[in-house]
Amino acid sequence: xxxxxxxxxxxxxxxxxxxxxxxxxxxxxxxxxxxxxxxxxxxxxxxxxxxxxxxxxxxxxxxxxxxxxxxxxxxxxxxxxxxxxxxxxxxxxxxxxxxxxxxxxxxxxxxxxxxxxxxxxxxxxxxxxxxxxxxxxxxxxxxxxxxxxxxxxxxxxxxxxxxxxxxxxxxxxxxxxxxxxxxxxxxxxxxxxxxxxxxxxxxxxxxxxxxxxxxxxxxxxxxxxxxxxxxxxxxxxxxxxxxxxxxxxxxxxxxxxxxxxxxxxxxxxxxxxxxxxxxxxxxxxxxxxxxxx
Amino acid sequence: xxxxxxxxxxxxxxxxxxxxxxxxxxxxxxxxxxxxxxxxxxxxxxxxxxxxxxxxxxxxxxxxxxxxxxxxxxxxxxxxxxxxxxxxxxxxxxxxxxxxxxxxxxxxxxxxxxxxxxxxxxxxxxxxxxxxxxxxxxxxxxxxxxxxxxxxxxxxxxxxxxxxxxxxxxxxxxxxxxxxxxxxxxxxxxxxxxxxxxxxxxxxxxxxxxxxxxxxxxxxxxxxxxxxxxxxxxxxxxxxxxxxxxxxxxxxxxxxxxxxxxxxxxxxxxxxxxxxxxxxxxxxxxxxxxxxxxxxxxxxxxxxxxxxxxxxxxxxxxxxxxxxxxxxxxxxxxxxxxxxxxxxxxxxxxxxx
Numbered sequence: 001x002x003x004x005x006x007x008x009x010x011x012x013x014x015x016x017x018x019x020x021x022x023x024x025x026x027x028x029x030x031x032x033x034x035x036x037x038x039x040x041x042x043x044x045x046x047x048x049x050x051x052x053x054x055x056x057x058x059x060x061x062x063x064x065x066x067x068x069x070x071x072x073x074x075x076x077x078x079x080x081x082x083x084x085x086x087x088x089x090x091x092x093x094x095x096x097x098x099x100x101x102x103x104x105x106x107x108x109x110x111x112x113x114x115x116x117x118x119x120x121x122x123x124x125x126x127x128x129x130x131x132x133x134x135x136x137x138x139x140x141x142x143x144x145x146x147x148x149x150x151x152x153x154x155x156x157x158x159x160x161x162x163x164x165x166x167x168x169x170x171x172x173x174x175x176x177x178x179x180x181x182x183x184x185x186x187x188x189x190x191x192x193x194x195x196x197x198x199x200x201x202x203x204x205x206x207x208x209x210x211x212x213x214x215x216x217x218x219x220x221x222x223x224x225x226x227x228x229x230x231x232x233x234x235x236x237x238x239x240x241x242x243x244x245x246x247x248x249x250x251x252x253x254x255x256x257x258x259x260x261x262x263x264x265x266x267x268x269x270x271x272x273x274x275x276x277x278x279x280x281x282x283x284x285x286x287x288x289x290x291x292x293x
Numbered sequence: 294x295x296x297x298x299x300x301x302x303x304x305x306x307x308x309x310x311x312x313x314x315x316x317x318x319x320x321x322x323x324x325x326x327x328x329x330x331x332x333x334x335x336x337x338x339x340x341x342x343x344x345x346x347x348x349x350x351x352x353x354x355x356x357x358x359x360x361x362x363x364x365x366x367x368x369x370x371x372x373x374x375x376x377x378x379x380x381x382x383x384x385x386x387x388x389x390x391x392x393x394x395x396x397x398x399x400x401x402x403x404x405x406x407x408x409x410x411x412x413x414x415x416x417x418x419x420x421x422x423x424x425x426x427x428x429x430x431x432x433x434x435x436x437x438x439x440x441x442x443x444x445x446x447x448x449x450x451x452x453x454x455x456x457x458x459x460x461x462x463x464x465x466x467x468x469x470x471x472x473x474x475x476x477x478x479x480x481x482x483x484x485x486x487x488x489x490x491x492x493x494x495x496x497x498x499x500x501x502x503x504x505x506x507x508x509x510x511x512x513x514x515x516x517x518x519x520x521x522x523x524x525x526x527x528x529x530x531x532x533x534x535x536x537x538x539x540x541x542x543x544x545x546x547x548x549x550x551x552x553x554x555x556x557x558x559x560x561x562x563x564x565x566x567x568x569x570x571x572x573x574x575x576x577x578x579x580x581x582x583x584x585x586x587x588x589x590x591x592x593x594x595x596x597x598x599x600x601x602x603x604x605x606x607x608x609x610x611x612x613x614x615x616x617x618x619x620x621x622x623x624x625x626x627x628x629x630x631x632x633x634x635x636x637x638x639x640x641x642x643x644x645x646x
Contacts, residue, residue, distance in 0.1 A: 199583035260532030
């Protein structure tokens with residue numbers, strides 16, 4: 001923990017959110033129940049949990065995309081829940097988001113350079129020379145050349161598109177970046193490139209990440225702190241090492257045990273004999289097949 | 294063949310290719326399969342000369358990055374290649390019957406009966422306007438001459454078998470009334486409804502949460518064990534391979550680059566691409582933030598077929614080798630029985646050969 005940043009950049013306290021359910025909306029489904037956490041400057045908080053656990057709703061509340069019923073969202077000392085629309089819009093310049101699916105978040109009719117420039121125009125950077133300087137700087141940072149940026153998103157691979165989405169989030173020099181499953185739509189071979197880039201950017205620019213992720217290995221690797229959500233509640237929170245090495249909550253244990261591969265290793269003693277036989281059979285089969293070509 | 298596997302009876306060559314359960318003949322035998330897609334910018338050769346055998350009860354994983362051709366291959370097995378794609382060569386024999394070249398009516402008799410399919414997205418595979426029961430009954434009655442009532446009874450039994458509670462009543466529900474994991478169970482039940490000898494599962498758990506995924510994987514394993522179906526698992530998740538499958542074919546640029554047993558792949562991957570894929574799996578014990586191994590570059594454009602090894606530009610060994618750029622590697626067997634297409638594969642017996 002960094003001592004210099006004793007006051008958290010983001011403090012969420014007792015956040016509650018519910019949706020009306022059924023005819024007339026008399027019944028309410030509680031999406032978030034007293035969600036509280038702190039996120040310090042330059043750190044990453046990994047928010048893990050299954051779909052429907054409320055992690056994306058938490059992010060949406062922080063982004064001001066949906067209003068919480070009650071609770072406090074304090075960003076750099078300002079309570080976001082009390083801000084006007086215009087006030088929130090100004091604040092949002094400092095809080096940016098990277099979405100899961102770069103195909104859905106990048107308009108196919110814009111060139112990449114235009115896509116990355118757009119946030120600057122929206123936030124009133126009127127000097128076009130300044131804008132293009134920022135665009136080329138940030139594109140260079142994520143490894144896309146200015147020449148490539150004249151092309152449209154379809155001309156890029158999935159990993160490159162996610163780099164472009166990251167560039168678009170960073171062009172405004174935000175303090176906090178909300179990453180909503182930024183690598184789960186990517187191949188493992190490409191995931192690593194994007195995760196490495198995110199780590200480098202954090203170290204160099206002092207970024208703070210709220211990292212929504214369901215892959216526990218990624219969460220552990222990228223996060224200083226972890227909050228595990230289940231059914232709208234944070235059921236376990238702590239430093240990354242604490243949560244993963246000294247798991248206390250049964251839900252966290254269940255998540256960890258469900259990871260394919262981890263289960264296999266646990267069951268290995270049981271099946272090792274059977275495995276050998278089938279493996280031997282299989283190998284003989286495939287060798288036959290390929291040599292028969 | 295020079296694998297160190299225990300010697301098995303050498304398969305006799307039969308003229309008609311009919312299966313003989315005594316000899317554990319392959320239930321699925323694929324030879325030289327080629328699938329092309331005609332596009333405006335040229336012909337994409339998605340599947341290029343794929344061959345493999347699948348035996349009763351065997352669980353085979355096909356792994357590779359997106360764009361490696363693994364889904365196109367799965368679709369080719371079932372005559373489901375979407376236009377403008379088509380199978381342009383090779384043979385797929387299912388229980389000894391050739392299915393490449395069959396017309397729609399012919400393939401419809403096979404699909405769902407001898408080969409079952411589980412798709413990635415169960416919502417897209419089910420008709421939202423029909424109850425689960427009516428879709429199930431249709432699936433059964435296409436291939437089996439039974440009454441609606443009997444088919445409904447079979448459907449309820451199958452749903453019960455895959456773990457849907459109160460199955461008889463839930464047949465009247467629509468797909469949206471099922472959760473994601475339950476829908477995938479329904480698809481698995483439908484895939485096995487006509488007792489196919491082969492089940493092909495194309496990324497069946499990618500859309501599911503990790504705990505649901507674990508349940509669905511357990512179910513697939515249990516079903517295959519109990520019924521003796523062979524399984525072809527298309528996935529990019531090596532954890533799933535390790536857990537569920539006994540053998541693995543690694544696919545790159547439309548070809549298998551390594552065919553091996555799961556144990557051998559994880560112990561000593563032979564092809565540099567296999568090794569690179571394994572290295573990309575984050576191991577919490579050793580992974581360092583900011584220094585994750587990645588595979589540089591991206592998979593090649595499948596509309597061109599370069600003379601050399603398609604992985605060479607991304608390969609830690611091959612990118613500096615003249616030979617890899619000009620000469621296509623032919624399949625060869627390593628000391629642990631793995632068959633690889635690589636001039637410089639890692640052999641567990643020591644130096645690269």
